[in-house]
Amino acid sequence: MQGRTTLEQAFDEKAWRAAAEENRRLSDEQTLEAANVNIMVPDKPIEPPREIPGGGHAEAFLRREAERDGVSLADKRREVEAAGFGAYVLDGLKRGRIGFTEAWNALETSFIEVLRLAYSNGAMELTPDDIAMFTGRPNKLAETIRSDPRLVFREIAFTPSFDPDGASPQFAEIAYDPQVRNAPVVICQHGGYPGSRLMELGTMRRLAAQGVFAIAVSKRGRDGSAGRPDAWGTETADIVDALDHCARHYADHLDPTNVTVRGGSGGGLDAISLLVRYPDRFRCVVAFFGYAELIPMIEQAFSPQADALLKADPRTAGSIRAVRRFAYDSGYGRPGYPDRRLARTLTLAAETNPYAQVHFVWDEDDPLSPMMDRWFEEFRAAAERMGSRNVHLHRSRRGDTLRYPHWMVPDNDAFDRFYLPAILSRTVPAPVLAPAGVLTVPGFLKTRRFEIVLGAGDDAVARVGYELGVDEGTFHFRRLSSDPAVRGVLRFRSLRRRPLAVRINGTLAAEPSTREWVECGVGLDDSVVIGVHDRAGA
Structure with missing residues (x-):
């Protein structure tokens, strides 16, 4: 068939779905147990080294x-x-x-x-309650944290803005001091894949006790949330949907203009995704050992070496299957996957947000440390090219008093001192989008003045030059993904509700509208002018 790639010609939908479902089943059964427990806790004690190391x-x-x-x-x-x-x-x-x-x-x-x-050797203990926190099962530790008499813990249900598979409702958890008004918000995103928001309860209690309104959002398919994860595609928007829900229903308790997002591992990837897809929404972004690109991990998980490890060492099964799970969830092995992968390569959008105060936190011992070094340097360099010194790199090394490993240890909690005082004192300025610039849109991007969704929101990428006036907006799209047939949607907010017309590539595309949000379909190489009716040349 003409126009089909080799991958599409060879693709067997039935076989792919069978493999994906089998991996999902094994991942649900084994991921957290094997990756976070069996690897860490061997079947029998390991003999400690007797000799004093030579370093x-x-x-x-x-x-x-x-x-x-x-x-x-x-x-x-x-x-x-x-x-x-x-x-x-x-x-x-x-x-x-x-x-x-x-x-x-x-x-x-x-x-x-x-x-x-x-x-x-019994120097540390991983209790059944600890394991239940990872897997999202009810446990006494979670009950103890939630029973803190100073605080309110509550589960909330909300409707996601992207709902491709009927993923309603979604669930999150909030924690706050009922005596505090106008509290800064910290979103605490759990790691693991799929993981559980219970992993963040301790952090939420610590932050709420200091006057923060804390939110933890469950990934799709976890903790009762409907739908399936899509590996940091449109599901990232669920986090902002939960924030907006809280802003409407808990307005007396939180300040929706003073929001920080923090997360580790997969939660760190959530934080980076929000950084580049919501450039004027967050004052501070803290990503502990977060991935800015999924490609290296996916390639490793489907390598012959990974296949051999799965057969030879069951302890590795959970971690490898976890990576394979989010690979399948991102469309790995399906037609169109290269563009889905591109939409999750967040370093492409490193220049999108020079406004937030950003902290990238990791340790040199992390297996992905060399790649993290490159990713985070790219973000800092991009911000500096735009005149911003807001991106801070915190790479701990052997011998440091504080180190930030890929695990929940007290040192990661101690990092609060680097960002929390400024958030509580409100000295970090609110982000304000520049009136003109160039943005990379990895699937979708939402600002207070305009929103762009490309394709399904996770399968196309474009660079967009923009210029904003009070009631005018100019947008020039340049497609970076491969499929020229994919289209997008542009929504533009009018500040004065005057009649606005839309011209695409010089042709009138929409009749004048006085709605607050004007919407039009766009091609990924189009030029769009939105303006007051007579100025648009209609």
């Missing part, structure tokens, strides 16, 4: 221990050598005498290996 961090640890105990370095070394270095460190961690980051630095190994050592 300087172990030596620095010994000096601190000697000073803390008031003994000579030589005496402390003999004590540690007799006990075995690893056993000594793990005992200190178990007794609370040293913190996790101090143990991590001292052992001079990877974060994952330290967790496995700690859990398998």
